[in-house]
Amino acid sequence: MREVNTFVGENCIVLNVKTNCIYPACAIISKIRDNEWYFDRLMVPKEARHQGFASRLMEKLVSLLDEKDIELINEVHGRGDLNNDQLVVFYKKYGFQETERPYRLLRLPH
Numbered sequence: 001m002r003e004v005n006t007f008v009g010e011n012c013i014v015l016n017v018k019t020n021c022i023y024p025a026c027a028i029i030s031k032i033r034d035n036e037w038y039f040d041r042l043m044v045p046k047e048a049r050h051q052g053f054a055s056r057l058m059e060k061l062v063s064l065l066d067e068k069d070i071e072l073i074n075e076v077h078g079r080g081d082l083n084n085d086q087l088v089v090f091y092k093k094y095g096f097q098e099t100e101r102p103y104r105l106l107r108l109p110h
């Protein structure tokens with residue numbers, strides 16, 4: 001399995017991993033204020049889906065969130081194979097919790 005590459009900037013963290021098609025799979029988060037961040041993007045190219053790429057990105061992401069004490073807001077808006085309810089189940093496995101706003105999840109660092 002290929003390595004997950006990580007770029008940690010002051011206001012942005014990007015994780016990506018090569019797939020067998022030309023595009024990598026990626027996860028991007030951006031800083032809103034202090035330790036509060038927003039989940040911009042989780043995307044796996046269509047041809048590379050269902051092979052565990054999103055799960056690998058999420059594992060790496062949550063370890064960084066805990067290490068850096070980052071609180072992450074995640075507005076679930078599925079654009080592919082998984083619908084919003086399936087995505088909520090998926091994200092909950094990585095410590096996200098539902099909030100009073102439908103499909104707005106929050107993950108506090110552990």
Ligand SMILES: CC(C)(COP(=O)(O)OP(=O)(O)OC[C@H]1O[C@@H](n2cnc3c(N)ncnc32)[C@H](O)[C@@H]1OP(=O)(O)O)[C@@H](O)C(=O)NCCC(=O)NCCS
Nearest residue numbers: 042043044049050051052053054055076077078079080081
């Ligand atoms: C959502 C997305 C990132 C998942 O990527 P992926 O690499 O296919 O996901 P994985 O292979 O790591 O699988 C993640 C989980 O979803 C499940 N899953 C993946 N594709 C599925 C499908 N078509 N039907 C049902 N379950 C599916 C897997 O079984 C796995 O479950 P598990 O954690 O219980 O093992 C991908 O479909 C995508 O890029 N969609 C378009 C962008 C999008 O909607 N992003 C999320 C915005 S909130």
